[in-house]
Every structure is written in C-alpha cells, then in structure tokens.
Amino acid sequence: MSSLIPNSVDQTVVITGAGSERGIGRATALRLASDGYAIAVLDLDGAAARRTVEVIAAEHGVKTFSAKVDVADGASVAAAVAAIEASDLPAVSGLVNNAGITSPTRFLDIELDEWERIFRVNVTGTFIVTKAFLPGMIERGYGRIVNLSSVSAQRGGGVFGGTHYSAAKAAILGLTRALAREIGHHGVVINSVAPGFIGTDITAGKLTNEQRAAIVAEIPVARGGETSDVANLIAYLAGPEVGYVTGATFDVNGGSHIH
Numbered sequence: 001m002s003s004l005i006p007n008s009v010d011q012t013v014v015i016t017g018a019g020s021e022r023g024i025g026r027a028t029a030l031r032l033a034s035d036g037y038a039i040a041v042l043d044l045d046g047a048a049a050r051r052t053v054e055v056i057a058a059e060h061g062v063k064t065f066s067a068k069v070d071v072a073d074g075a076s077v078a079a080a081v082a083a084i085e086a087s088d089l090p091a092v093s094g095l096v097n098n099a100g101i102t103s104p105t106r107f108l109d110i111e112l113d114e115w116e117r118i119f120r121v122n123v124t125g126t127f128i129v130t131k132a133f134l135p136g137m138i139e140r141g142y143g144r145i146v147n148l149s150s151v152s153a154q155r156g157g158g159v160f161g162g163t164h165y166s167a168a169k170a171a172i173l174g175l176t177r178a179l180a181r182e183i184g185h186h187g188v189v190i191n192s193v194a195p196g197f198i199g200t201d202i203t204a205g206k207l208t209n210e211q212r213a214a215i216v217a218e219i220p221v222a223r224g225g226e227t228s229d230v231a232n233l234i235a236y237l238a239g240p241e242v243g244y245v246t247g248a249t250f251d252v253n254g255g256s257h258i259h
C-alpha cells in the first residue's frame with residue numbers, strides 16, 4: 001500500500017462551512033484549489049457552498065463539488081459522502097472541519113438548548129464528518145485532517161465566544177489528540193488550528209468598534225487576523241509534508257496568546 005499520494009491533482013479536500021463569503025473556509029478552499037486540489041464544500045447554506053465552488057472553478061479550473069449539509073446531522077453527511085463517491089472527484093485525501101458557530105452569551109444566561117447547539121455543530125459535527133471520511137483515508141493509507149479550534153479554548157475565551165464556545169473548542173483539541181494516537185499508523189494525521197481574532201462574518205455586526213479596538217490593542221503584531229493567515233497554515237496541514245506532525249495544536253493569533 002502506498003503511504004503517500006504524491007500529486008494534489010489526484011486528491012480531493014473536503015471543507016465544511018466554506019460557504020461563508022468572508023470566512024476562513026472559503027479562503028482555505030481557494031488556497032487549496034490554487035495548489036491543484038479538487039474541492040468539496042459542505043455547508044448548511046447550500047447556495048453559499050455553490051457560490052464558493054463556482055468561484056473556485058472559475059479561478060482555478062479544478063474539479064469541485066458542493067452540497068447543502070448539516071454537519072450535525074448524520075444522514076445529511078452520509079448523503080454527501082455517497083454523492084462525492086459517485087462523482088468524478090478524485091479520492092478524498094484531506095478534510096478540514098471548519099464549520100462552526102459561536103455566541104457571546106454569559107454563562108448564567110446560557111440555556112441548555114444553546115449550550116447543546118454550540119456543542120452539536122462544533123464538536124458533534126466534527127465527530128460525524130470525520131467518522132464519515134476517515135474509513136476511505138485508512139483504506140488508502142493516507143489522510144490529512146485539520147480541525148478548527150480557537151484561541152478561546154486555550155485562554156478561556158477573551159475574544160468573543162462564551163464558555164460554551166470555549167469548552168466546545170477545547171473539546172476539539174482533546175478529540176484531535178486522542179484520534180491522532182488511534183490513526184497515525186494508517187498514514188492519517190490530524191491536527192488542530194487555533195485562530196485568534198479573524199475578521200469574518202462569525203462576529204460581523206456583533207462587535208462594537210471599541211470592542212474590536214480593544215481586541216487588536218492586545219495583539220503583538222498589531223492587527224486583526226486575515227482569513228489568508230489561517231488558510232495558509234491549513235494548506236500546510238492538509239499537504240504531503242506534514243506526515244510526521246500529528247495531534248498538534250497550531251496557533252495563528254498574531255501573538256495574542258503566547259505559551
């Protein structure tokens with residue numbers, strides 16, 4: 001069995017939550033398409049997912065797939081896996097679990113349904129989608145999985161999300177580390193990315209100018225993060241050179257959390 005698929009044009013990377021126009025997922029999808037990968041976008045917003053792959057196909061000419069998928073719904077994810085397998089896309093070599101939601105609700109005001117919604121999308125969604133694509137990677141002896149955590153997990157919030165978001169993103173770190181141990185010998189590596197403050201629609205309209213300025217004032221590189229800052233890191237973690245790196249957490253926070 002080959003332990004390395006050498007050529008990005010023979011590989012597909014699946015990216016969840018890459019519909020959002022100004023989001024980390026779309027920037028990552030575009031970056032990976034520029035490297036030659038075929039791209040599959042799964043997003044709750046099916047029209048947005050389609051727009052992402054239209055832009056990708058026009059700019060990079062790679063094979064694409066998009067579907068309206070709720071990562072927290074096993075049947076929805078299973079249908080997408082079947083559709084990808086039936087398509088003319090090359091084998092899935094990479095998965096970026098990027099779909100996520102946040103909320104700034106203070107702890108005592110969080111109702112159980114909000115707590116569960118944050119965990120359902122961020123944590124259970126990552127579990128469901130990873131479980132769906134991992135068997136194919138194991139079978140082929142090669143895989144790259146990247147999970148989106150957050151600096152919130154590392155320093156106990158302090159950017160935007162509340163305790164539920166911080167706890168959910170910390171769960172991602174534990175899941176990533178434990179799964180890395182289980183699957184490393186199959187040629188599949190899995191790592192977490194922990195972005196700091198990145199200007200996307202996840203906080204759009206929800207932060208005052210003063211709040212934004214206070215966040216940026218604490219960042220050593222003296223600016224908010226760009227989606228490309230995260231996308232470039234993910235591109236490395238989804239690529240062939242990362243084979244001896246697994247279970248790790250990669251900070252991309254402008255130095256806002258140095259530990």
Ligand SMILES: NC(=O)c1ccc[n+]([C@@H]2O[C@H](COP(=O)([O-])OP(=O)(O)OC[C@H]3O[C@@H](n4cnc5c(N)ncnc54)[C@H](O)[C@@H]3O)[C@@H](O)[C@H]2O)c1
Nearest residue numbers: 017019020023024044070071099100148150195198200202
């Ligand atoms: N922006 C930041 O500052 C920041 C910082 C740290 C971590 N993150 C994480 O990075 C990831 C991307 O964040 P972003 O800022 O680009 O967010 P975004 O809000 O711009 O995009 C999120 C995307 O996920 C999709 N989505 C939401 N729920 C879904 C579901 N159940 N099934 C499928 N798709 C779903 C949305 O439709 C949207 O397209 C998230 O996991 C987020 O928690 C973001």
